[in-house]
Amino acid sequence: MNTEDLGNSKILNLLFKPAGVIMGSKFRKWLLNPVKTLRGAGIQPGQTVLEVGCGTGFFTMPAAQLIGDQGCLVAMDVLSEYIECVSRKVQAADLKNVRVVKRDALDTGLGAASIDTVLLFGVIPFPSLPLNRLLPEMHRVLKPEGNLAVWLFPVSGWVPKWILQSGLFTYISKQNGVYNYRRF
Ligand SMILES: C[S@@+](CC[C@H](N)C(=O)[O-])C[C@H]1O[C@@H](n2cnc3c(N)ncnc32)[C@H](O)[C@@H]1O
Numbered sequence: 001m002n003t004e005d006l007g008n009s010k011i012l013n014l015l016f017k018p019a020g021v022i023m024g025s026k027f028r029k030w031l032l033n034p035v036k037t038l039r040g041a042g043i044q045p046g047q048t049v050l051e052v053g054c055g056t057g058f059f060t061m062p063a064a065q066l067i068g069d070q071g072c073l074v075a076m077d078v079l080s081e082y083i084e085c086v087s088r089k090v091q092a093a094d095l096k097n098v099r100v101v102k103r104d105a106l107d108t109g110l111g112a113a114s115i116d117t118v119l120l121f122g123v124i125p126f127p128s129l130p131l132n133r134l135l136p137e138m139h140r141v142l143k144p145e146g147n148l149a150v151w152l153f154p155v156s157g158w159v160p161k162w163i164l165q166s167g168l169f170t171y172i173s174k175q176n177g178v179y180n181y182r183r184f
């Protein structure tokens with residue numbers, strides 16, 4: 001079974017439901033200001049942004065506000081439950097600048113060099129997002145001056161080192177806990 005099929009699994013969706021509630025909780029918002037964290041990624045109005053593993057939309061809704069009406073946010077996840085949840089939120093807020101996409105981020109289906117900023121927020125390391133496959137795909141979709149923004153929780157571990165070792169990205173800065181990389 002591939003990752004996209006797994007995302008449709010009833011058992012998996014049921015198991016991940018409580019995680020979704022925690023991810024979108026007011027307590028989390030109180031602990032972590034999503035807007036401040038997103039500002040660390042340097043998102044600008046009018047940008048095209050890919051959010052990998054949007055979950056229940058903790059970062060999606062504020063990111064949509066930061067890019068404004070002229071921007072486009074692609075909020076991607078494999079889990080049907082989360083995709084439905086974010087789609088409902090986007091509809092309720094009448095956001096026209098968000099595309100909610102159910103898809104495996106290892107094969108986004110997006111055009112080459114079409115994205116200004118990729119957000120890997122709270123998604124790596126994750127078993128279904130191996131860096132040796134994820135990073136080449138992110139490198140492919142990013143524009144030449146595009147930014148790979150990585151927020152790691154609770155600890156960064158070896159991830160920043162692995163990103164550099166891929167040889168695909170160069171480190172730029174760390175702001176508000178967000179590691180920023182340019183593609184080579
Ligand atoms: C720990 S959650 C983080 C969710 C969200 N970024 C947040 O911080 O609230 C990881 C998310 O990555 C998604 N995910 C895992 N593997 C994926 C893949 N191959 N493609 C797209 N999304 C994936 C999961 O379904 C889950 O929603």
